[in-house]
Amino acid sequence: MNPKKTLTVASMILASSLALGLTACGDDTDTVASAPPASETAGVEIVGAWARTSPMEVTLGAAYMTITSVVDDELTDVRVDPSIAATAEIHEMVMAMSSDTTMMGSGEMVMQEVESIAIPAGEAVELKPGGYHVMLIDLVAPLEIGQEFDVVLTFANAGEVTVTVVVADEAP
């Protein structure tokens, strides 16, 4: 076990994600610092990464992108630069089907956290409004047009891939 005193800047950056429950990654968390550049990781291509400008009074944001993999893969975790938001999660908007609450069954949309997103080989999987998104929780400051920040995506096969997200009013 590493003594806590040896925490480096890189592991500090991980802190918020660890609190979220990165335990699934176990001892592998220290690979972040040595992760190779995205272009060299196994077969995942990410294009069009953007996040919407955040309205005033809002502490939640959403980032979108299109992911393609040459082999079957799975997006299992997301982390965001802690100078941008405290944590990030994978979310999906779904149609509420049953009326197990007081719903009238008239097509309410609800948001739910998902464990992972399957990325079938050769298929462009879109994270887009109304579907999947990377939810940015507890924004440190409003997201402003032109701003850029990093999101680290963890894939079952491709490992960690860092993507630069551009803030815009609408999809690029």
Place this chain on the structure above:
Amino acid sequence: MTDATDRGRYAEHDGDFAMIAPSGRLLVVYFGYTNCPDLCPTTLAYLRAATRELGDDGALVDLAMVTVDPDRDTPDVLNGYLASFTDRFHALHPSSIDELEEAENAFLASSSISIGDDGNVEVGHSATAYVVDSRGDVVVEWPFGVDKDLMARDLRVLLERTKQER
């Protein structure tokens, strides 16, 4: 519906808002909440872009948003949020669940709030935007996913008729 607007062009009012457009104008009614990271800002950003596409006529379109999460969306929060999208907004803050449901029922909208297993507030809502004319009729419904170009096209057609009222 309780009008909580305290900034923008409609900051002065008598405290009550009827879901009807003034003569010669259109009103877009939306039921949402500010902690909605995906659907609400997507729809409101499309509306903002659509009214910009209309040029001067964009100023003939007002927005009324009813919060479906009135506990967390205080009037101040709601006003700040809406001011990010337009200055022609009505911030509607239901004073009771009954008042919210009455308004929703008039549009066949619905929403629900529950506390999830993780303690987080979970909000469901029907996420449709409604265009209301000066007779108080819903003339177009925009389910989620209708984009700015479609909104602009609808508004352009509707405004041709609406402008004759003036």
